[in-house]
Amino acid sequence: xxxxxxxxxDGVVLKEYPLSKERLMIGRKAQNDIVIxxxxxxxxxxxxITILHDSFLEDLDSTNGLEVNGVxxxxxxxxxxxVIEIGKYKLKYVNDQASQLSxxxxxxxxxxxxxxxxxxDEKKVQPENRVNGAEKTGQFKSDPRLQPAIKAQPEVQTAxxxxxRPVAVQILTGPNAGKELELVKNLTTLGKPGVQxxxxxxxxQGYFITHVEGANHPVVxxxxxxxxxxxxxxxxxxxLAGVKMEFYYKG
Amino acid sequence: xxxxxxxxIVSLTNSGMVRSHNEDSVxxxxxxxxxxxxxxxxxxxxxxxxxxxxxxxxxxxxNQRLVCASPTDRVDGEExxxxxxxxxxxxxxxxxxHAAQSQPQYAGMxxxxxxxxxxxNRVVVGHVGDSRMYRLRGExxxxxxxxxxxxxxxxDGGLISVEDARNSRNKNLVTRAxxxxxxxxxxxxxxxxxxxxxxxxxxxxxxxxxxxxDIQSALYGMQGNLPLAAEQLVQMANDNGGRDxxxxxxxxxxxxxxxxxxxxxxxxxxxxx
Numbered sequence: 001x002x003x004x005x006x007x008x009x010d011g012v013v014l015k016e017y018p019l020s021k022e023r024l025m026i027g028r029k030a031q032n033d034i035v036i037x038x039x040x041x042x043x044x045x046x047x048x049i050t051i052l053h054d055s056f057l058e059d060l061d062s063t064n065g066l067e068v069n070g071v072x073x074x075x076x077x078x079x080x081x082x083v084i085e086i087g088k089y090k091l092k093y094v095n096d097q098a099s100q101l102s103x104x105x106x107x108x109x110x111x112x113x114x115x116x117x118x119x120x121d122e123k124k125v126q127p128e129n130r131v132n133g134a135e136k137t138g139q140f141k142s143d144p145r146l147q148p149a150i151k152a153q154p155e156v157q158t159a160x161x162x163x164x165r166p167v168a169v170q171i172l173t174g175p176n177a178g179k180e181l182e183l184v185k186n187l188t189t190l191g192k193p194g195v196q197x198x199x200x201x202x203x204x205q206g207y208f209i210t211h212v213e214g215a216n217h218p219v220v221x222x223x224x225x226x227x228x229x230x231x232x233x234x235x236x237x238x239x240l241a242g243v244k245m246e247f248y249y250k251g
Numbered sequence: 252x253x254x255x256x257x258x259x260i261v262s263l264t265n266s267g268m269v270r271s272h273n274e275d276s277v278x279x280x281x282x283x284x285x286x287x288x289x290x291x292x293x294x295x296x297x298x299x300x301x302x303x304x305x306x307x308x309x310x311x312x313x314n315q316r317l318v319c320a321s322p323t324d325r326v327d328g329e330e331x332x333x334x335x336x337x338x339x340x341x342x343x344x345x346x347x348x349h350a351a352q353s354q355p356q357y358a359g360m361x362x363x364x365x366x367x368x369x370x371x372n373r374v375v376v377g378h379v380g381d382s383r384m385y386r387l388r389g390e391x392x393x394x395x396x397x398x399x400x401x402x403x404x405x406x407d408g409g410l411i412s413v414e415d416a417r418n419s420r421n422k423n424l425v426t427r428a429x430x431x432x433x434x435x436x437x438x439x440x441x442x443x444x445x446x447x448x449x450x451x452x453x454x455x456x457x458x459x460x461x462x463x464x465d466i467q468s469a470l471y472g473m474q475g476n477l478p479l480a481a482e483q484l485v486q487m488a489n490d491n492g493g494r495d496x497x498x499x500x501x502x503x504x505x506x507x508x509x510x511x512x513x514x515x516x517x518x519x520x521x522x523x524x
Contacts, residue, residue, distance in 0.1 A: 049410075052401070053420035056410065077415040095420075109292045109381070109455070111361060111431055112401050112424040186465050186487070189472035199472050201483070203490050210483075213475030 003055055003078075003095035005048065007034065009088055019055055024048045026086070027060075040064050040087035048078070055093065057084060165249045167207060169200070172237070172244040182250070183207070196241040200232070207232045207247070216241075254284045257508035258369060262286075262500040263481040267456055268493030274298030275454045275498040276306040283317040284369035284508075285310065286500045290382050290454040292428065293351075293360030301347050301362040301430050308343040309336075309366060322370040323510055332368050333439055336377035340364060340429060340437040347430025361428035364437075365396060365452050367502065371510040374450065377439045380425045383458060385466065386442070387449040387474070392467035395442060399427035422459060448504045449474055453484070456497035460488040470501075477501050 005024075007014045017024070017034055025032040027045040036045075042062035049056045055078045059066045067085040068076045076082070084091040168182045169190075181188075183200060189212075191197040196214030200207055208229040211217045217225045219239035220232070232238075236247045260281050266273035274291040276299070289305040291298030313335050322332030343364070351357045363380025376384050381398040397403055401424040405411045411419065429435050444450075449470055457466070465487055473480035481499050488497040 051405065051410075051421065052424065054405075054411070077411055077418070079418065109290065109363070109423045109425055111292070111428045112426050185468055187468040187472055187483070189468075193475060197472070197475055199483075203486075210479065212473050212479060 003050070003053075003093065005034065005084075006092040006094060007036075008090050008092070019048060019050045022050055024050070026091070034091070036086060036089050038087055038089070041089075045086060046084075053095070054078075055095070057093075062086075166251065167247065167249050169238070169245045169247050172246055174243045176243075190238075190245075191241050198238075198240055200247075201229070205231070209238060209247075214241075252506040252508050254369065254508045255281045257504065257506040258284060259477055259503040259505055260286060260500065261477045261481045262288075262498070263485055264498035265485045265489065265493075265496065267496050268489050270494075270496055272296065272299065273496045274302055275456070275496045276302035277452075277498050277500055278306045278310045279500060280310055280314050283314055283322075285313050285366070286369075286450075286452055286502055287364065287366040288382055288452040288454060288498055288500050289362045289364045289429075290380070290456075290496070290498070291360065291362040293357065295356060297351075297357045297360035298362070300350070300357060301360040304346050304350065305340075305343040305362045305364050305429055308346055309339045309364075312339045312342060313368065321510065322368065322375075330375075332370055332375045333441065336366055336368055336375055337437055337439055340366070340377055340379060341435060344429045344435040345433075348433055351430060359431070361430040363425060363454070364429050367450060367452065369444065369502065370508070372444055372507060373441055374444050375439065375441050377437050379427050379429050379435055379437050381455050383451075383453055383455075385451040385453070387451070387467065387470045388445060388447070390467075390471055392463060392470065394463075395440070396438070398425070399438070400425050417462075422455075444504050446504050446506060449477075450502040450504075451484075452500040452502075454496060454498045456493075456495035457484060457488050457499060459495065460491040460493065460497070474503070477503055 003019045005017045026034040028041040029043040044060050045062040057076045059074045078093045080095045082093040170180045186202045188200045197212040198218045210229040232247045260279045262277040276289045279286045287309050289302035291302030324331040326334045363382040365378040365382040368375045378396045381400045384396045469483045
């Protein structure tokens with residue numbers, strides 16, 4: 001199931017357009033794929049370029065421009081449920097392929113071959129699996145469900161579900177006593193390279209301290225750690241390279 | 252310094268949180284300064300077979316040739332070290348291709364590859380597909396390979412920005428792989444290395460799940476403990492969902508390993524062994 005654009009005006013759906021072509025034209029003139037007969041719309045207003053599972057919107061130097069989700073734009077990488085506004089008309093981009101595939105089908109790496117190369121190969125070797133009439137793709141499995149093998153939508157940023165509460169370490173002893181270090185990164189290094197180093201890492205289940213290098217291991221609440229990561233609790237006192245510090249959740 | 256003393260190498264491979272089996276393969280031969288990582292593709296166990304063939308062909312052949320030859324020898328106008336990677340990626344390609352042609356259950360299998368051969372204060376890097384090599388120099392982490400993928404072509408063509416590329420649904424399409432066609436074009440580059448550099452070879456199971464900033468902070472913060480750094484990288488990929496197999500090889504440059512040139516010094520070295 002390909003992605004599609006849903007044309008509407010004043011909340012009334014007018015028509016759906018599947019994104020089945022590589023270049024879909026939007027404009028006032030009759031030869032466009034999506035014809036919007038309104039004087040605010042340029043003859044050739046915009047194009048949607050679709051490459052496999054990704055679609056891009058491009059303004060074709062239209063007089064009145066384009067807005068996506070309320071922001072005016074010249075070029076935009078379309079994401080599911082984006083709303084394109086052209087004058088009074090709205091085009092909603094819907095690409096819910098991710099929900100139609102099982103997790104096991106996600107992210108199977110596949111090879112994309114150039115047409116020229118494939119044509120040459122077909123002379124030399126047996127024909128490739130051709131699936132869904134996609135000319136450019138030779139793929140490994142003949143399972144047709146694999147053809148729209150898109151990845152699960154949430155990527156690096158959203159896949160991380162770290163502990164949301166902000167945490168900090170406050171130095172208790174030494175020349176920097178009283179200083180607070182808020183832990184904003186997923187991995188924070190403490191100590192001096194070559195002398196004693198430990199890292200604080202943010203994981204889905206909480207914060208951990210791990211000994212990295214040095215003859216002495218960090219001490220938490222008076223107990224020396226081993227080589228394994230140690231989960232930290234609120235108000236734990238860490239001792240590292242002679243400096244004591246307190247780990248705590250803020251707010 | 253002898254190469255085995257100049258390099259510290261750690262490798263780790265993990266099937267991740269979703270996949271039932273591991274189609275990645277890794278190998279290293281510290282005596283000749285070789286590291287190889289492959290990410291196989293294909294149904295059933297064909298992916299493991301393809302990446303396994305690639306690793307063993309390259310590791311065995313390069314190792315054997317370097318027993319009685321120096322990677323700095325000239326062969327047909329280029330260095331043996333460069334020729335060895337190119338020839339053996341080709342040889343791995345032929346082996347996988349023939350296995351796929353002769354056994355129906357392996358039809359269409361293939362693999363990505365990234366390999367490094369360290370000698371004479373340099374590294375020759377060969378790759379096909381979307382397995383990567385990164386270099387941490389000082390605080391700066393840089394990818395020194397460029398993926399052979401649709402997405403990379405779109406980035407190069409200006410169609411999509413690097414930031415948008417993270418949200419692309421076309422991440423899993425490689426434009427080159429080993430074992431798919433009778434011939435393969437590998438990309439080979441030579442880089443000068445510096446003492447203190449850390450090289451990271453990884454399958455896309457790492458860089459799809461963990462962003463470059465987190466890879467950088469793990470490598471930089473844990474450079475004093477390479478096995479822990481490798482574990483940390485794999486753990487971060489798995490904590491973020493671990494949707495693919497994840498493999499890493501880390502190479503730390505602990506000292507210079509310039510080769511002495513000329514037959515006289517080489518003969519002396521040979522006697523010293």
